[in-house]
Amino acid sequence: MKASEPGQPSRWKPWELALFAALAASWFALPTHALLANEVAILALFALSLDLILGYAGIVSLGHAAFFGAGAYAAALFAKHVMPEPLVGLAVATLVAALLGLLSSALILRGSDLTRLMVTLGVASILYELANRLDHWTGGADGLQGVVMGPLLGIDFDLQGRVAAAYSLCALLLALWLCRRLVHSPFGVSLQALRDNRLRASAIGLPVNRLLVAVYTLGAALAGMAGALLAQTTGFASLDVLDFHRSADVLLVLVIGGTGYLWGGVVGAIGFKLMQDLLSSWTPQYWTFWIGLFLVVLVLVGRDRLFRPWVWLR
Amino acid sequence: MLKTTNLSKRFGGLEAIDDVSLTVERGARHALIGPNGAGKTTLVNLLTGVLDPTAGTVHLDGHDITRLAPHQRVQRGLVRTFQINQLFATLTPLAALSIAAARALGRSARWWRPLDRDREVAAECERLLAQFKLGDVKHRRTAELPYGKRRLLEIALAIACKPRVLLLDEPAAGVPAGERHEIFDSLARLPPDVSVLLIEHDMDLVFNFASCVTVLVDGAVYADGGVRAIAADERVKAVYLGQGAAHA
Numbered sequence: 001m002k003a004s005e006p007g008q009p010s011r012w013k014p015w016e017l018a019l020f021a022a023l024a025a026s027w028f029a030l031p032t033h034a035l036l037a038n039e040v041a042i043l044a045l046f047a048l049s050l051d052l053i054l055g056y057a058g059i060v061s062l063g064h065a066a067f068f069g070a071g072a073y074a075a076a077l078f079a080k081h082v083m084p085e086p087l088v089g090l091a092v093a094t095l096v097a098a099l100l101g102l103l104s105s106a107l108i109l110r111g112s113d114l115t116r117l118m119v120t121l122g123v124a125s126i127l128y129e130l131a132n133r134l135d136h137w138t139g140g141a142d143g144l145q146g147v148v149m150g151p152l153l154g155i156d157f158d159l160q161g162r163v164a165a166a167y168s169l170c171a172l173l174l175a176l177w178l179c180r181r182l183v184h185s186p187f188g189v190s191l192q193a194l195r196d197n198r199l200r201a202s203a204i205g206l207p208v209n210r211l212l213v214a215v216y217t218l219g220a221a222l223a224g225m226a227g228a229l230l231a232q233t234t235g236f237a238s239l240d241v242l243d244f245h246r247s248a249d250v251l252l253v254l255v256i257g258g259t260g261y262l263w264g265g266v267v268g269a270i271g272f273k274l275m276q277d278l279l280s281s282w283t284p285q286y287w288t289f290w291i292g293l294f295l296v297v298l299v300l301v302g303r304d305r306l307f308r309p310w311v312w313l314r
Numbered sequence: 315m316l317k318t319t320n321l322s323k324r325f326g327g328l329e330a331i332d333d334v335s336l337t338v339e340r341g342a343r344h345a346l347i348g349p350n351g352a353g354k355t356t357l358v359n360l361l362t363g364v365l366d367p368t369a370g371t372v373h374l375d376g377h378d379i380t381r382l383a384p385h386q387r388v389q390r391g392l393v394r395t396f397q398i399n400q401l402f403a404t405l406t407p408l409a410a411l412s413i414a415a416a417r418a419l420g421r422s423a424r425w426w427r428p429l430d431r432d433r434e435v436a437a438e439c440e441r442l443l444a445q446f447k448l449g450d451v452k453h454r455r456t457a458e459l460p461y462g463k464r465r466l467l468e469i470a471l472a473i474a475c476k477p478r479v480l481l482l483d484e485p486a487a488g489v490p491a492g493e494r495h496e497i498f499d500s501l502a503r504l505p506p507d508v509s510v511l512l513i514e515h516d517m518d519l520v521f522n523f524a525s526c527v528t529v530l531v532d533g534a535v536y537a538d539g540g541v542r543a544i545a546a547d548e549r550v551k552a553v554y555l556g557q558g559a560a561h562a
Contacts, residue, residue, distance in 0.1 A: 009409075010428030186416045186432075187425040189405070193413050196402035203362070203400065204414045204475050205388035206422060260404075 010184040019263060020176065027162075027169055034161035040273045041168035042229050045175055047253040047265030049222035055259030056183055057215045058195030060113045062247050063124030064223055066104070069242030071097040071224025073131065073138060076147045076237035084150035086167070090228050097224020098217050105216040109209050121244070128242040143238030147231065157233070164233035171229055172266075175222055180262055182218075191215055192260075255295065258303055315340045316361065316392065316479045316509060321370035323353075323360055323533075330356050332534040334370070338479060338509045345512045345524035345541070349554055353533040354513045355397060358481050362394050363387050374479065391478030397487050397513075399468050403457040407448050407467050410456065411439045414474035438474070446470040446500055462493045469500060479509045486516050498522065517555070521545060529554065 012020075026037055046068055053059040075093035083089070107119045131138045138144055149157055157163045182188050190211055194201040202208045231237040240246070249272075257268025275294065279287035298306055316338040323331040331353050338344045346354055359365040361372055363384040371380045379387055402410050412429050415438040416422045429435065443449045446466045451459055456467065469485055486497050494516070501523060504510060514520050520527065520541075527544040529537040537550050544550055 008430050010430050181428070182425050184428040184430065185425045186413060186422045186429045189409060189413045189429050190417075190422050192405060193402050193410070196404055197400055199364075200396070200400040200402065200471070202383075202385045203388060203394060203396075204471060205385050205417045206413075207385050 012180075016180075016263065019266065020173065023169065023176075023266065024173060027166055031160075031162065034165040036273065036277065037165040038161050038168045038233055040269050041165065041172045042226050042233075043250070043253060043273060044266045044269035045168070045172045045229070046223055046226040046250050047257070047269055048172075048175060048179060048262070049219045049226065049265075050250050051254055051259050051262065051265050052179060052183075052222070053215055053219035054254065055261070055264065056188065056195060057191045057212065059108055059212065059216060059219075060116050061108075061120040062117050062244075062251070063120035063122070064219070064250060065242055065244070065246035066120070066124040066127045067097040067101055067220035067223035068227035068230075068246060068250075069124075069127060069131070070100050071227030072231040072237045072241040073144065073227075074224070075228035076144045076231040077137065079147050079149055079232065080144070084148060086149050086152045086232050089149075089232060090171075090225060093228035093231075094221050094225045097227070098221035100224075101217040101220020102213065104220075105213040108216060109212055121247075124242060124244065124247060128239060131239055131242055139238070141239060143236060143240075145236065147235045147237065149232050149235065161233070168229050168233060171225060175225070176262070176266070179222075183262060187211075187214075252295065256298065256303075315375055316511070317373045318361065319371050319373070321357075321360060321372065322368050323356060323365060324368045330533050331360060331367070332532070334530070334533070334535055336528055336535065336538075338511050340509055341507050342509045343512070343523055343525045344510065345514060345520045345527045346530060347514065347517075347520060347527060347554065348530035348536070352530040354530055355483060356533075357530065358394055358483055358511075358513065361481060362392065388475060391476070392481070393472045393475045393477035393479070394481035395468050395472045395483055395485060397483040399464050401456045401464060401467060401471070403455070405456055406453050407443065407456065407459070407463075407470075408439055408452040410467065410471060411442050411474045412436070414471050415439055415442075418474065418476040442470050442474055445473075445503065447496060462489055462496070465489050466496060466500065469497070473504075477508055479511070480504070482510065482512045482514075484513055484515065486514065486519055494519070 030037060050061065050064050053061060071093040074096040075089045078089045078092050104123050107123065108116050132140055152163060152167055155163055190201070190206050193206060194208055194211055198208060227241055230241065253268035253272050254264050256271050257264035257266065275291060276287065279290050283290070318334055318336050321331055321334045322329065334357060346357070348354055356365065360367050363382060367380065371378055373379065374387070374390055374392055379390065412435050413422060415435045416429060416432065419434065421432065421435070443452050446469065448463060448466060448470060451463055456464065459467065465485070465488070469482070472480060485501065486494050489497060498519060512520070512523060524541050526539065527541050528535060529544065529550050531553055536553065537544055537547055
């Protein structure tokens with residue numbers, strides 16, 4: 001095994017290994033917080049999928065919930081009408097979201113960042129309305145009820161959510177590992193080159209459009225996986241999974257955690273959920289005020305400076 | 315060998331490139347000179363596919379590449395540098411050269427094995443970093459590099475693409491006189507079978523480097539020939555070079 005040279009980015013740094021291990025250990029260490037852990041894992045996976053397209057490829061999206069929601073409804077409908085096996089349903093839902101991503105990727109290839117913001121917002125809104133109208137299938141505003149999942153590898157989903165938390169955490173860890181290999185591969189570095197300078201990327205021979213389609217499809221697939229996990233672990237899918245606030249929240253998670261280093265989704269999801277939990281138990285009516293205040297301070301001061309208070313006095 | 319035939323580009327009422335037929339022979343050291351606004355960069359944009367011509371064709375080694383996308387032309391060996399640095403701000407020189415080298419080896423689509431573990435790519439990058447004196451900054455983010463190093467990286471990136479025809483758009487632009495020799499040296503060490511088309515305003519560089527010259531004025535070819543003939547040409551002196559000391 002070669003010794004790690006300075007600047008060999010593909011080797012896992014100690015803090016990355018520590019964070020990865022902490023995530024895995026959290027299931028054992030926090031048995032009473034399984035439901036929260038489940039939510040955090042799903043949100044982190046969703047944020048990871050957005051970090052891939054935003055932090056690594058530079059595609060701004062205000063409608064990433066389209067794929068999250070598509071995965072959720074696909075998984076719920078699959079469990080209800082085809083078979084309640086969770087892993088097969090997860091695979092199917094991921095594929096459905098990937099297909100949706102592939103089709104809509106044509107819309108994000110041209111135009112500026114502003115165009116992409118509007119187009120992604122539009123796609124998510126269209127899906128929201130479709131889900132609303134097709135209420136015979138989706139349950140409309142009431143949501144899709146009666147989704148009963150079968151056992152996961154022989155273990156039934158329990159009411160405390162421990163099986164659910166393990167399920168979501170495993171999916172998150174697997175996705176993190178896969179994405180980490182991806183971003184340090186030639187494909188991943190091509191994406192970063194594309195993000196930094198699209199003109200030069202094509203001037204060194206990189207097929208820009210093909211790269212964008214590939215990463216957008218992958219981002220959609222992972223978002224769909226997160227949505228499917230939500231539907232399967234809660235036994236429910238409603239219009240809320242396609243709502244704008246989902247797209248906005250996941251963007252907030254990345255603002256808090258940072259983009260472009262792969263762990264921003266995890267850090268941000270933990271931070272966001274913890275803040276939400278603490279603040280809403282402390283001040284149930286005004287917790288959004290405090291979150292908003294925190295975000296304003298974060299953006300004004302800058303994430304690096306905020307978490308290193310000793311530099312404030314310089 | 316790069317050849318254009320009756321290449322034209324019209325922007326509304328403006329004929330930016332007017333019926334340009336130009337040949338860059340294999341292994342040539344060919345300079346393209348002319349006053350500002352003559353259309354030199356527009357011509358390079360047409361050659362590389364960034365702009366579509368209104369008329370005419372571009373041939374590379376006998377193949378018609380007029381309809382090909384920019385990245386496809388690069389894959390066939392037509393590579394350019396930019397007058398204003400176009401670099402990857404958050405990547406290190408090592409990473410940037412690695413991805414260019416990987417693309418030249420056809421490996422840029424690999425998604426599993428890490429790029430920094432590819433030995434062939436790493437060896438190629440070490441060679442380029444040494445050649446362009448970027449070894450001491452190879453792990454620094456491009457955004458933090460001084461201008462002279464960035465200019466060298468700009469050219470190194472193009473060389474990493476293994477060009478057969480290289481279009482250099484004012485490589486010494488903005489580089490202080492004392493550092494220009496590094497640019498000159500790296501140009502002199504280009505492989506002899508690579509065809510080079512050099513756009514430059516620095517006449518010392520042109521007359522030291524080029525063997526043939528094309529003069530572009532108002533989008534059309536004004537004069538074309540060997541470097542000594544052009545240097546002595548009275549019409550060229552009148553429109554561009556000036557009547558000052560001889561550059562022979």
